[in-house]
Amino acid sequence: MSSQALPGTGRRRFVTAGFRVGTYLSLLLIMGPVVWLLAGIIARAVPHFSWSVLTHPTTGESGGLENAIIGTLLLMAGVLVLAGGIGILAGLHLAEYAKPRKSGKESGGILRTASDVLSGFPSIVLGYVGYVALVLGLHWNFSLLAAWIILSVMVIPYIAKSTETALRQVPTAYREGAEALGMPSGYALRKVTLKTAAPGIVTGLLLALAIAGGETAPLIYTAGAFADSPVSVSLTHHPVPYLTFLVYGFYTLPENASHYLAYDAALVLVVLVLVLLVAARLIVNRTQKHSEARRG
Amino acid sequence: MMAQVMRRARSARRITAGFRTVEGALWQGAARVAVLLPLAALLFAVTILAIKARPAIIVNGWGFLTRSKFDLGQSYATTVNHIHGVAVPVGASYGAGALIAGTLESSAIAVIIAVPISIGAAFALTERMPRWVSQPLGFFIELLAGVPSVLFGLWGILTLGPFLATHIYPTIANNMPNVPVLDFFRGAAGHGEGLLTTGLVLALMIVPIITATTRDLFSQVPPLPKEGGEALGMTDWEVARRVTLPWVRSGIIGATVLGLGRAIGETIAVAIVSGSLLASVAPNAYGTFGTLAAAIVTQLDSASTDGTGFAVSTLAELGLILAVISVGVNLAARLVIKRSTRLGAPVGRAT
Structure with a gap:
């Protein structure tokens, strides 16, 4: 570049200053709404909040959140078992067993693509399929089992991905060491590889649980849309109450008591998600600290 | 670690040979x-x-994609056409034209708003701040990704929407x-x-995805080319535009x-x-409208009253269109990301 092609120094200084201000402004434009959103939800709920909301079930269009909280936890527990088991095993296959292709292609091929496509599949379409195939087709009606299956299908790709990433970060030396000591392959996998990858896997599970607990669209036509139904442990024929529907269904109802219940449900959801994400972050931080200490 | 591994190997030998x-x-x-x-779930859902x-596809024909209509017909019809x-x-009579347009319009607004802000924020987080500031801020943004979407909706309709409609939109509309x-x-x-409120809420929902990916990409750019740029007298902006952004361009496209x-x-x-309309597009940026996904969730209940099952079938067609669009977009993103990992560093090429 010759010197006369350079733009004027004043203009360059101006553009650079604008760029710097712009980056901070962008950060502010994200942080502002986040704080606004969380504060808004808390501010709506707190003035009318009483702890008895947590211990009383929803009756009609008011009451408490007890059944919805238990229902949400029940949904999450089922997802943890079903999607957790399948997702971790699927991730295990992608990381350990799928043969790498020649020409440096990623392993897994069509199975990995299917998992990726499923993770981008619109959740409401999965909900529709659950409604048509499980709720109506198999005559399960609105039920725990239908909701578990649809939610699990939603988050399995996510858990598989985080498990695969965690397994790939296990140093090869650990695997080779275990093999050199004559460990049987399955035993080495369980005691060395999976154990080392456990924090990453658990983090993925917690994030998947946060997603499952906060879903609304696929649940409306699988778990049902009845806020005041009692919690039932039967797998089929009983609708499940859950927190996100209380928010979606109650904020438009005519009575103030219903609005307050919707805001309370929103607050409980925020706390729930916060707990799960902070737990996930703590696990990540702790293991990072450990691995750094070990290296040092 | 080594002692542990050896202990485990020893106890492994004790396990019965069969299970081993x-x-x-x-x-x-x-x-x-x-x-x-x-794969099975995907095939099942599509089937x-x-x-x-x-x-619905047979009856609605190709015109379904361009027509804007959502009429269930006589719900207690004694006469049924074949x-x-x-x-x-x-x-x-059904047509998804308005819903397809609404889906594309609102997502386009969201992306146009979210992308520059996310890239700017990622720059601020990686290049401008010490780790102890950027890490909590980054976690804060990740937190946003976990907030249930129904809460974004609640905030959008009760807080953000009314605020914008009284304080911001009239000023923009008049000037x-x-x-x-x-x-x-x-x-x-x-x-x-x-439309605009929905676009803004959607933008906030996708900001965490784009910011997190962009931040990770920026931190992978090696420092030497950037320092080289600075040594040549480039300003922050010029380094960002000529070195950092070209380096991660396709990754950012993929995240977008x-x-x-x-x-x-x-x-x-x-x-x-959105206002969940079914058959009309927004007349201006502040008008109510509808999307494919919203139509499915709000209409499935009343569609079930159609004794012939044709309304539910039409919703399946909406779902199919939505799935084709989002899966197509997703595959395109992965193709871009995949190609970007094969390309070499773009620095040094004429632009």
Whole structure:
């Protein structure tokens, strides 16, 4: 570049200053709404909040959140078992067993693509399929089992991905060491590889649980849309109450008591998600600290 | 670690020989079955959709994609028309034109707003701040990704929408020049629900995806080219524009398209904030409208009252269109990302 092609120094200084201000402004434009959103939800709920909301079930269009909280936890527990088991095993296959292709292609091929496509599949379409195939087709009606299956299908790709990433970060030396000591392959996998990858896997599970607990669209036509139904442990024929529907269904109802219940449900959801994400972050931080200490 | 591994190896020898030989095969077998399930679920979902949508596709024809109509017909019809062998209530007529347009418009607004802000924020987080500031801020943004979408909807309709409709939108609407494109922002400022509010809420929902990916990409750019640029007398902006951004360009495109996919498929927040219309597009940026996803969640209940099942079938067709759009967008994103990992560093090429 010759010197006369350079733009004027004043203009360059101006553009650079604008760029710097712009980056901070962008950060502010994200942080502002986040704080606004969380504060808004808390501010709506707190003035009318009483702890008895947590211990009383929803009756009609008011009451408490007890059944919805238990229902949400029940949904999450089922997802943890079903999607957790399948997702971790699927991730295990992608990381350990799928043969790498020649020409440096990623392993897994069509199975990995299917998992990726499923993770981008619109959740409401999965909900529709659950409604048509499980709720109506198999005559399960609105039920725990239908909701578990649809939610699990939603988050399995996510858990598989985080498990695969965690397994790939296990140093090869650990695997080779275990093999050199004559460990049987399955035993080495369980005691060395999976154990080392456990924090990453658990983090993925917690994030998947946060997603499952906060879903609304696929649940409306699988778990049902009845806020005041009692919690039932039967797998089929009983609708499940859950927190996100209380928010979606109650904020438009005519009575103030219903609005307050919707805001309370929103607050409980925020706390729930916060707990799960902070737990996930703590696990990540702790293991990072450990691995750094070990290296040092 | 070593002592532990040896102890484990010793106790392993004590395990019965039978289980020892079987365990590895068990893990592998279970993993092989599990990895097939996402593919099976995908095929199952698409098959169910296709079977359900078939009557609707036959009757609605290609015009379904451009027509804007949503009429269930006579719900207690004693007379049922048979079109191409499909039972359809008298007066039933459907077209997804407005819904497709609404889906694309709202997601486009979301992406146009979210991308520059996310890139700017990622720059601030990686290049400008010490770790102890940027890490908590980064976690804060990640937190946003975990907030349930129904809460975005609630906030959008109760807080953000009314605020914008009283304080911001009237000013924009009154001062926009009456020229093509910009005149879309003129006219009645509405009550807070509508296209622009939905776009803003969607933008906030996809910001975490794009910011997190962009931040990770920026931190992978090696420092030497950047320092080289600085040594040549480049300013921050010039280093960012000439070195950092070209280096990660395709990664950012991939993240953007992933965000676009999320915005297209988002349901409950859009159902709350859009106004959930079925057959009309927004007259201006503040008008109410509808999307494919929102239409499915709000209409399935009333569609079930159609005794012929044609309304439910039409919703399957909407679902199929939505799935095709979002899966297509997703695959495109992955193609871009995949290609970007094969390309070498773009620095040094003439631009």
